[in-house]
Amino acid sequence: MLKALIFDMDGVLVDSMPFHAAAWKKAFLDMGMVIQDGDIYAIEGSNPRNGLPLLIKKARKDPEAFDFEVITAIYRQEFNRIFKLKAFDGMKECLELLKSRYLLSVVSGSDRFIVNGIIDQLFPGIFDTVVTGDDVLNSKPDPDPFLKAVELLNVGRKECIVIENAILGVEAAKKADIYCIGVPTYVEPSELHRADLIVGNHQKLLEHLINLEPAFNPEPAFRRRK
Structure with missing residues (x-):
């Protein structure tokens, strides 16, 4: 679940x-x-x-x-x-809707000062936990940042979905054995091939997230094929 x-x-x-x-x-x-x-x-x-x-x-x-x-x-x-602060179109509204259904977390490799500054300005009160590059010794592609988020959220890895746009981020999610959705913001879709699902752009990402149901089983693809 x-x-x-x-x-x-x-x-x-x-x-x-x-x-x-x-x-x-x-x-x-x-x-x-x-x-x-x-x-x-x-x-x-x-x-x-x-x-x-x-x-x-x-x-x-x-x-x-x-x-x-x-x-x-x-x-x-x-x-x-x-820096010019800009959330992707529709992201804040989508997160506000998702917050009523799920626990939400941010995992970023950027330093704490930058991450907290952006989150506080664009998404105040939205996220239950925030993990920054200062909070773990080993950053992505190591699984530590995502495992830290799972620990802070007090949920199981099979009860989470990671949303990533970076090659190292997708790799880290898969090493953590967590279902991963990839959105190719700055890279070619093929470079995120390890993700369980790749959506073409942010509009499709938002549509997919809004249509998710708590009953969805976020089992990593490589395990589902066994």
Whole structure:
């Protein structure tokens, strides 16, 4: 029986990843490195502690030669300067309806300050739990962020659905053995092939979520085929 919905934030609730990408590129450029949007989208969902070494290697540099706190501080300042807060159309209304049926959670790889600021402004009082990149040691694609949400919600993994738009997020949900809906906001649908269900866009996502019933059995697809 379905009891809880767990949402990624960037790219699922808010159209924010282009701003994250621009801010990270500015931070890297200030440190003498060049990275591309695609490099950032490929590791979407990881926290800076886990994601920065991957990006630095993409820039053909040694991660040990850089201070992650300095890079993150530049990124955070630039993100706050350029970010324009915008939820996807219909998302708030959909969440308000879903809140009467299910427990709701956010699981994001972004830092606590950014996540809580966005949630407090756009979705006040909506979510029962919030897990940020600061709340777990191992970020997506490790299952820890989603397992933390399940623990905080006090539900079983088979009583949840994860909604993700990122490659690493889908991988993390499947490692946690949780049913996952993928929405290809910034990547090709084929890149989310591990999801149990892929919806084409946000409008179809909202329609699907509204039509869900608590009696739905969110059993991961690979288990249903056994």
